[in-house]
Amino acid sequence: MxxxxxxxxxxxxxxxxxxxxxxxxxxxxxxxxxxxxxxxxxxxxxxxxxxxHLTPWEIVLIARHPERPKLIDYIRYLIPDYVYFCGDRHYTDDLAIFGAMGMFQSKPIMMIGHNKGKNTKENILNNFGMANPEGYRKAIRLMRLAEKFNCPIVLMVDTQGAYPGIAAEEHGQSEAIAYNLREIFQIQVPILVIVTGEGGSGGALGIGIGDKVLMLEYSIYSVISPEGCASILYRDSSKASLAAEKLKLTSHDLMQFGLIDDILPEPLGGAHRDHKTMLETVKKEIQYFLDEQTPLNKKTRLDRRMEKFLKMASYETSLNLYQSSS
Amino acid sequence: MISFSKGNTPKIVKPQEKNIENPDWIKCPSCRSIQYAKQLEENLSVCPKCNFYFKLSATKRIETLLDENTFEETDADLSSFDILKFSDTKPYTQRLEEGIQKTNHLEAIITGLGSIENTRVAIGVMDFDFVGGSMGIVVGEKIVRLTDKARLNHTPLILVSSSGGARMQEGIFSLMQMARTSAAIGKFQEQGGLYLSILTNPTTGGVSASFAFLGDIIMAEPASLIGFAGTRVIEQTTKQKLPAGFQTAEFLLEHGQIDKIVERKNMRKLLTRLLQFYSKGKMES
The missing domain is CATH 4.10.860 (DNA Excision Repair, Uvrb; Chain A)
Incomplete structure (x- = not known):
């Protein structure tokens, strides 16, 4: 190590x-x-x-650990015979998002996620997993493709955020994310979301909607990066560790808020110390999800997905939470 | 087509609406001319000299768009609470209190039902003066509830955005409002509902990347700043010089991101026509 x-x-x-x-x-x-x-x-x-006894900031650092299992590790382990797909059919193929279909225990699944690299060279190629609009458009296209194959989808979230670039704005980053936020609710096959590392803001949420949302123990999910929050609110980006505390971005926070369904425990010392155990945990969880979803008909599934997101973080749910905590 | 060659760059200036020493006179922050407050208001808070758009409060905006005395506010009593016990340079509760003082409203959006040339609409208007028009739990909730009303009453939905994005002080709860508002609007549109989105200065971040860009028709006021990421972040990340007029309404129109740029004084007329097309078309079907 x-x-x-x-x-x-x-x-x-x-x-x-x-x-x-x-x-x-x-x-x-x-x-x-x-x-x-x-x-x-x-x-x-x-x-x-x-x-x-990790602090929230220490968890942020683990979530960003360069040796944490990446999307491609999960794909290779879970669907080794995978076929990957390219392009948004409008402009380009955004490598920051990768999507592949493969056999998972004798049934096909589609895995789509942020494609953080394993080294600097890969990261430059994949833009550190920060997608442009084309990435979000590719993702929703592949979800529709999965629908056609009647194959369940696993979305893996691991991004600092959507890419803040000039072309990204020219090509409609806002529209691309907003479009996904609306359309994923219509995708008829089961969707499991797993936040594996960084759940960075709208860029994470753009492929973060599904029937079930899980977080790895040391992953994070936040409206803004601690650095961004610190530089805006405290005018001092070195106060990131303080912002990390205030933002309540750990898996345990989100679980307590009722915003995720479960936490996947990580091996001792974090997923980066023991890939195999982590990959096995995720594999079991996907199997469990698929079994859970099989008996549901499409309408029930879509109604529940919509209901789940409309209810979470609603005024009433949040007010109850607030009142019970104070 | 607007070109961004020299001399034609839309200005983004921070407006100061009131001259503290003499509230009857207001200095235009763009052309520095002195305007008589009452006259400026009659001109819908657009500088008669240089066409600079002052911010419009939600109440005033509703007056400019709806038939007189037709607005019935809904969920006016929903107010925010400090769910994360957040404080930065100021406690969040103090920011909320200041927003209430500044706007006379409990949150950054006013929602309700009203009429435009006798056509019933559900309308929500954001107020930038309330914590930067940011979207937290209550803003999200009011949009979800308004959209549901529009769906159940079969009325078109109009949302006027003016927001810096998701409200940081409510953390992940704010982020989830992006999903909630988009879900509700999707349900409404799927059932044939018409949603007209109006973007004003500024519309950015989590608001632009959710309900604001889901409009069936998207209109913007001239020179409004509209975009996903902040300009400072883009400059720092890309180390590139931003093109002239970057992230203005004109820039977005040129790049196919919005349908129209509409002058404040023409907005009501345009809405009237669109609503007419919609209701006549529906009648035929």
Missing amino acids: KNFLPFEKPLSELEEKIEELEQESISRQIDLSSSLEVLRQEFAEETKLIYS
Whole structure:
């Protein structure tokens, strides 16, 4: 593990020691396994301790961790025989959004999500998963395609936000997102939304509507980035950690607000430390969702989806929440 | 077609409506001419000299659009609460209080039913002076309820936007209003409802990326700032110089994002015609 977050300093130190011992054991051909075992135990306990009281800002940093599983990791694991599709049929193919269909336990599913890269080169190509209008238009096109195949959709949300660019404005970023917000309610097949990393504002919501909305434990979902909020409200972007606290953007906050259906627990020390366990958790959850949705007819599903979103964050629901908390 | 070659760039200026020392006279922030307040008001708060658009309060806007004394306000009593116990440089509750003082309304949108040349409409008008016209739970709720009324009464829906976007102080609850308003409007349009969206200065962020851009017909006042992202953010992200007239109504028209730019004094007339087309067309079917 190369990438330690600032608050993980004790872990990076332990890891260094472990690596040193491992090297030593190899170069001097001696058995240091018992000392290594002690250190590894210590590492696990330290991780547990650190991750048991994370601040909202620390969670933001985990949500953005470069080694967190990305959309393509989920797609390769869950639908290895996938076929991907390109283009919005109007202007271009926005690589910030990726969509593919494949067999998931003998039935096809469509997976669409923000395509954050695994390294700088990929990120430049994919614009760091920040979509232009063409990305949102591709996404809704693929949802309609999924409808034709009668195949359920999994939307994976992981973006700082929709791209704030000149061409994005010229091509109607507002319209593209607004259009999706309206049209996803009409898509007849089951839709599962999973926020895997950053749920950044309208850019997240543009592919964030479905029958069920889940968040990974250390993902975030917010109306604005903590930095953006800090620079507007405090006129000081270095107050981002304070803004992260105020904004209430963690999975536990959203669960408490009734805005998501469930939290998917992450492996010890975050999804980036153990991809396999995370991918397995997501796989089980998709299976569970598909079983849950099968008996519903289309009309019931669409009515429930609409009802769910109209009710959440409504005046009454929110007022009750407010009154019970104060 | 408006071109953005030199000398024809629409100005975005922060208007100061009142001259504190002498409220009878108002200085136009664009051409700096001194205007008699009453005359300016008679000209629908458009500078007679340079055509600069002053902000219009929601109440005044309703007066300019609807038949006299036909407006019945709905949900006027819905008021916001500080769900996140939010405070930045000021507590959110204080911002709400200031909004109420400034506008004499409890929230950033007024909704209700009224008539335009005897055609019944459901109308919602935003007021920028209330916490920057931002959309929180109550604004979202009032739009959802108004849209439902329009659907159940089979009347056209008109929304006049003037907003900086989603209200940060209500966090994720504000973001979800984008989904709620879009859902309600989708349901209304699916059943054949006509929604006319009017964009005024400014219409940005979470409001432009939800109900404001879902209009069957989208109109804007001249020179209004309209867009998704803030200009500062775009400049910082792209490190590019923004083109002249970027994110103005004229720019959006040129790029096919809106149907029309309509002068304030002509808006009611245009709405009347559109409503006529709609009701006559419906009668034939």
